[in-house]
Amino acid sequence: MSAATASAPSAIVFEALADDAWLLRLGDGIDDAVNARVHRLTARLRAQAPPWLRDLVPAYASLALFFDENAIDALAVKSWLTAQCAQPDDDASDTQATRRIVEIPVAYGGGYGPDLDSAAAELGLSAHDLIARHSGGDYTVAMIGFAPGFPYLSGLDPALALPRLATPRTDVAAGSVAIGGAQTGIYPRPGPGGWRLLGRTPLALFDVSRAEPSLLQPGDRVRFVAIDAAEFAERTRLPAQTPA
The missing domain is CATH 2.40.100.10 (Cyclophilin-like)
Structure with a gap:
């Protein structure tokens, strides 16, 4: 794998996890860089704290988002997520300190x-x-x-x-x-x-x-x-x- 390939983040894949949940796949397997990206995205979404957001569950290479289906429909949530995921992923903000x-x-x-x-x-x-x-x-x-x-x-x-x-x-x-x-x-x-x-x-x-x-x-x-x-x-x- 070339350095350029290794440094380029993969596209985020959206999967319907349930009627009230989306699963965002950022990669596969165990990879520290992908996991750090999962946590940066989790922090960004949590900071927005929309009233319909019920829970965020990060894993090694994915993030599950649960929402109040009585307050918002799944397609609207996906649209919001797409906009959030399109923002620059500044790994410099993820300092261990x-x-x-x-x-x-x-x-x-x-x-x-x-x-x-x-x-x-x-x-x-x-x-x-x-x-x-x-x-x-x-x-x-x-x-x-x-x-x-x-x-x-x-x-x-x-x-x-x-x-x-x-x-x-x-x-x-x-x-x-x-x-x-x-x-x-x-x-x-x-x-x-x-x-x-x-x-x-x-x-x-x-x-x-x-x-x-x-x-x-x-x-x-x-x-x-x-x-x-x-x-x-x-x-x-x-x-x-x-x-x-």
Whole structure:
């Protein structure tokens, strides 16, 4: 692929998702540049805040828009979207410095991360090196999916990519920090899962009692901070908080 081809954004494709929803496809697969474009478009549409807009749900390469069909018809929404999408896409406005940064404390290894040692061996690293490289990354919440509050994080060092387990676990602890393919993520609640478990955070990723239930939002920057078992225990006794 030439540099010119790589830098030229693809046309946005509109698909009727439901009677009250449009799906905007900006690309295919996992691509950081496409995902950044999704978040810029999401921010632009959210800033307009028309009264009929009900929700915007960004994904890796697409954006779903839900509207009040009693207030506006689908073709009118499509016309509005077409005009919005025709505006210049200024990627200079998408500086990482303006995004919210959320630090996630993680206790790595042992009972917190039962796959740490085997994952390190598979990668040809020591457990210490794997922790250092994983916690040293600068990640972006590409999307929320799979389960309420589950963040798919882009920015994983390609050298740390690992295939999912051949047989998924039936029970993964809430807060488990894991690698699945070329992504890293955090399980917000107990349940089945096939990603490699490196550690666990004491933070609640999803809590319906909070004003904003999901701790992380698409577009947030995430940094993992290694902690020990004593700090993990201490943090579990603190009231849950949503970062500013």
